[in-house]
Amino acid sequence: MQSIASYAWLVPLFPFVAFAVLLAFGRGFRTSGIVVGSAGSAASLIMSLLVLAERLGTNADDYNAGFEWIAIGEFTLRMGFEVTNLTTLMLVVVSLVSFLVNIFSAGYMRDDERITVFYAYVALFVSAMLALVLADNLLTFYFFWELVGVCSFLLIGFWYAKPEAKKAAKKAFVVTRIGDAGLLIGILLLFWHMPNRSLAFTDISNLFGQPGMADSGMTTLIALLLFLGAVGKSGQFPLHVWLPDAMEGPTPISALIHAATMVAAGVFLVARTYDIFLASPAAMDTVAFIGAFTALFAATIAVAQNDIKRILAYSTVSQLGYMMIALGLGSLAGGIFHLFTHAFFKALLFLGAGSVIHAVHTQDIREMGGLGARMKLTAWTFAIGALALAGIPPLSGFWSKDAILTAALAGHPALFAVGLLTALFTAFYMARLFFLVFAGKPKTGARAHESPAVMTVPLVLLAVPAIAAGFVEMPWNGWLGEWLTGTAEETHGGSLAFVASTAVGLLGIYLGWAVYAKGSIRRDAVSSRMPWLLRALERKYYIDEAYQRVAVRPLLALGRGLQAVDDYVVEGIVRFAGWSAIAFGRAGIRLQNGQAQTYGLTAVIGLLVLAALFVGRRFW
Amino acid sequence: MLSSYLTLAAILFCIGLYGALVKRNAVVVLFSIELMLNAVNLNLIAFAKYGAAPSLTGHIFTLFTISVAAAEAAVGVAVLIALFRSRGTVNIDEFDEMRR
Amino acid sequence: MLHLDITGEFVAFFLLSVVMITGAVLTISLTKVVHMVVSLAAVFLGLAGMFVLLQAEFVAFVQVLIYTGAISILMIFGIMMTEHRAEGTDPVKPLHETLAAVAALSLFGLLFFAIRASDFPEPAPFPFGEDQTLEIGKLLYTGYLIPFELLSVLLTVAFIGAIALARKEAG
Known part of the structure; x- marks a missing residue:
């Protein structure tokens, strides 16, 4: 029989499905949004508890599974999950707290217009957090680390x-x-x-x-x-x-x-x-x-x-x-x-x-x-x-x-x-x-x-x-x-x-x-x-003020300076490139005026340039 | 003596070239082309006499050139007349069909 | 190389070239088209003189006949049939004219440089002083028969074409 731990990847998947559903149905429903979000974390909680129960009983080995994510030459990058006692503990904590917070939010956020969006963000966060806990290598870990950071940003704001x-x-x-x-x-x-x-x-x-x-x-x-x-x-x-x-x-x-x-x-x-x-x-x-x-x-x-x-x-x-x-x-x-x-x-x-x-x-x-x-x-x-x-x-x-x-x-x-x-x-x-x-x-x-x-x-x-x-x-x-x-x-x-x-x-x-x-x-x-x-x-010991003075303002000044460089130097070069292309085109249009004399003059000048090149080559 | 003839021909040719490139009246452009042709004829004859192996071939060639120039002049004037009839002008600036 | 033999040929060459260059410049710079034709005719005549100097009497004769006679008259007809008002004096395209002048001068400079730099071999004596017309005739009807006949075809085509182009549209 396969161990429950081999299905641990389902734990972050449930909230992610909830997130996808909430995202797809948008603000159309409110009550059902709460239900979907809570159900996602409830499923995670049950799954985590099952994993925990399995690992509590026996002195289970760590379970590790995954697949090749990227293969570059001889180097391959794996994406996978690992169930150890530490991750199991974290899984239970995260899913339990998030489940209860989901329930609590049903009351706290009841009158908010964007409650479905809120639940979607929370579901995404829970999913990312659980995946972070399960990650079996640092790169996957980092990926979800940033994802929870983004969710935090979205929810603070x-x-x-x-x-x-x-x-x-x-x-x-x-x-x-x-x-x-x-x-x-x-x-x-x-x-x-x-x-x-x-x-x-x-x-x-x-x-x-x-x-x-x-x-x-x-x-x-x-x-x-x-x-x-x-x-x-x-x-x-x-x-x-x-x-x-x-x-x-x-x-x-x-x-x-x-x-x-x-x-x-x-x-x-x-x-x-x-x-x-x-x-x-x-x-x-x-x-x-x-x-x-x-x-x-x-x-x-x-x-x-x-x-x-x-x-x-x-x-x-x-x-x-x-x-x-x-x-x-x-x-x-x-x-x-x-x-x-x-x-x-x-x-x-x-x-x-x-x-x-x-x-x-x-x-x-x-x-x-x-x-x-x-x-x-x-x-x-x-x-x-x-x-x-x-x-x-x-x-x-x-x-x-x-x-x-x-x-x-x-x-x-x-x-x-x-x-x-x-x-x-x-x-x-x-x-x-x-x-x-x-x-x-x-x-x-x-x-x-x-x-x-x-x-x-x-x-x-x-x-x-x-x-x-x-x-x-x-x-x-x-x-x-x-x-x-x-x-x-x-x-x-x-x-x-x-x-x-x-x-x-x-x-x-x-x-x-x-x-x-x-x-x-x-x-x-x-x-x-x-x-x-x-x-x-x-x-708060003036830390914020100190940062404002030491880091933020000089950085802002530097940013302004760089922006000026960007506006005038970089953009100037870009504009010049564009302008010169346009000017070249305009010159081409003026040259291409359909008049035989202009064409003749161009031909003569070309001939002269060629002759100058051939003659000039004799001298050096 | 040969280089004097050649220089004279070069002067004539360049004057004709300038006229052909600059003049706005199509008839004057035809004149300028005749000038250039004449410069070439002068070269041919000069080489026929002062070249390394003098012969009458240069003369024959000049005769051919003159004939072709005559044909060119006739056709050119005929084209100009036809153009003038349809456009009311022989001002070369007005003809820019090559742009389209 | 400043020793000059003031021979008859040199004097004649000098005079004729003055006439020709003046005529050419006037052709370009005069304002009335009829005056231009006259100066152009002067260039043609001067060139005929040059041909005589170069012992090409038959070609000189043809030059007078065709250029000074036929083509000049043809040009006058062309002027009469199109427009003969004065050419506008003000330069409408200064850049174009300047460039053209520079190009013409440079081309002349290049040619002049080439002529100066070339080393021409000493010419053999020109043996066709007498009965030149006969020699040309023989050449035309022996070695150059086919080009000659083709030329006649070309002339015929050109004149028919010119007539077709220039005649009034029937419909």
């Missing part, structure tokens, strides 16, 4: 009538392009140096797994370039600027693309090419420190933001940094574990935020308040998500964060400290967010009421894994790590990390409660003493 959305879409596209350029160069270098010109992940793994490849400059360069792609996609410093702005898109999109799946693709890329990184300590350190810096940096910004989605966006950046720390410390399982749990609780938080926005029609948390009484279900599920993010046991976020902190404690104490500090800030801003939105007295919108069931059911369904997803890997139970990597990690059992992270999470929540709910600490306790700090945080 979905409300293109809003100038901010347009700007944000453009920014996301341009900034991630910087990373993509790095990734492409990395792939090309890899292609250059692979012995048989193979870009398949298995070949890469086999080659770089050998000790001989370790620590060569080229390995480090390739790893860093691949990491640059991950930095762009996963919103790591210094290319994080696009992710908060991407919140201009519809909230379900923020949940799906900019929290759970696409931004995790960077982490996934690092995990998929992990052997290259393992071969280069310098690259590993870079990953870890960039991740740590990003985690802390984004967490501090999140403290001072007032837009509910932006807070969550900076939180996403921060948590992605966490994953990078884990990967950089050599804990593949920790990074993927956090990716896994984060996908659920962050999607839950975003969808909860969407529910709130749907109710009060604002995104500014200072204008919200007291929503807990009227939106019980949303408030409870949001609280679960927030606690999971803050790292309170026994919710899922705690276990994954604990795994990372344990690894950090074993590997690099400074990173452990940064991780703890980040956890403190995380707990604090989540508490601030929760209490400002759901506690206290209502400030506006007495008409706010609970969202319809189509939106709350996905919240409840996401709350379940947000609570329970952590149980697959606990300090005394390394099941996930063993399943993913094949070897059990032995770093578990650090009770210091366990206790410290719990304490820090509780402290952060207490501080948030004390400041924003009880009021026992004045809100301007810090800002009155250090107003510059608050301003810097509110302005």
Whole structure:
């Protein structure tokens, strides 16, 4: 009997069919559009679960299949898919979140005119994301990597009538392009140096797994370039600027693309090419420190933001940094574990935020308040998500964060400290967010009421894994790590990390409660003493302004200069070429005037030229 | 002495060429062509006398040329008359049928 | 090479060439067409004189007869039958005229250069001073009989054609 894994290629195909159908039928139908889109992702989910079930039972071998895509001389390019435990896990996460987001969008986007277009884009994205996960070589991977980038661009700019959305879409596209350029160069270098010109992940793994490849400059360069792609996609410093702005898109999109799946693709890329990184300590350190810096940096910004989605966006950046720390410390399982749990609780938080926005029609948390009484279900599920993010046991976020902190404690104490500090800030801003939105007295919108069931059911369904997803890997139970990597990690059992992270999470929540709910600490306790700090945080450390000044304006000036060159020099040459052809033609027309005398004159001049040539040749 | 005759013939020929290329009256163009023919005749006769092997062949040839020139002149004038009758002009600028 | 033999032939050549070049230039530059014919006739006559100088008496005779006589008269008829108003003096196509002048001058320069550069062999004496007409007649009716007859056919055709072209259209 053939294994189910051999049919894994169906997983991305279902949403693609849904996309094609939606594209073909256009805006003709609304309700059926929702059904088609959701059915596509539901089919993917079922298929993914089947694959997962098969792989859970036995210690299954990796399944790889494909076909020759391009054959150039002796070199052939394959396109294929590969089912490993890692990809299976990603398949389940992506298809589950996308299915729930599809359901949620039915309520959230109900009144939008272009809902069918929306579903078409989402279906395309899901298809591309699943194919990216399944890709068995870097080139195919890159292909779908760009495709999800395009979908992200389309969906951020979905409300293109809003100038901010347009700007944000453009920014996301341009900034991630910087990373993509790095990734492409990395792939090309890899292609250059692979012995048989193979870009398949298995070949890469086999080659770089050998000790001989370790620590060569080229390995480090390739790893860093691949990491640059991950930095762009996963919103790591210094290319994080696009992710908060991407919140201009519809909230379900923020949940799906900019929290759970696409931004995790960077982490996934690092995990998929992990052997290259393992071969280069310098690259590993870079990953870890960039991740740590990003985690802390984004967490501090999140403290001072007032837009509910932006807070969550900076939180996403921060948590992605966490994953990078884990990967950089050599804990593949920790990074993927956090990716896994984060996908659920962050999607839950975003969808909860969407529910709130749907109710009060604002995104500014200072204008919200007291929503807990009227939106019980949303408030409870949001609280679960927030606690999971803050790292309170026994919710899922705690276990994954604990795994990372344990690894950090074993590997690099400074990173452990940064991780703890980040956890403190995380707990604090989540508490601030929760209490400002759901506690206290209502400030506006007495008409706010609970969202319809189509939106709350996905919240409840996401709350379940947000609570329970952590149980697959606990300090005394390394099941996930063993399943993913094949070897059990032995770093578990650090009770210091366990206790410290719990304490820090509780402290952060207490501080948030004390400041924003009880009021026992004045809100301007810090800002009155250090107003510059608050301003810097509110302005996101002036990164955007700095980029504006350092990169954007000089580039714009350069662009103008080049355009001037194009307008006057290049176009001048082109025009001259055209003009000279026309002039030549006109001269020909004038010559061809039908008058015998002109023809005669031409003949005589021709004769003279010929004679001059023949005579002149005698002299030199 | 031969080169003097040849130079004179060249001068005549070039004047005729210029006239044939420039003059607008078709009759004058015919004159210019006669000038060029005459220049050629002069060459033929000059070579018949001063050439490496003097003979009467040059004379015979000149006679033929003169006859052909006469025929040409007759036909040319007849063509001009026919043209003039149909167009009302012998101005060479007006004839550009070759363009079509 | 500046030593010149002022012989009779040279003087006659000089005078005749002055007449011919003047006539040719006038043919081109005069404004009235009838005046042009007169100057052209002067060139024809001058050329006949040149033929005499070159001991081609029979050809000179034919030249006077056909060119100066027949063709000039034919041209006058042509002028009379078409139009004989003055040629427009203003140059309508300055570029064309300039180019034509340059081309003609260059061609002359080329020919002149060729004539100067050539090395002509010393000519043998010209043996046909006496009874030249008889010799030409013999040649025409022996060696050149066929061209001669063909020429007569050509002349016949040309004249019939000329008549056909020039006569008034009957219908």
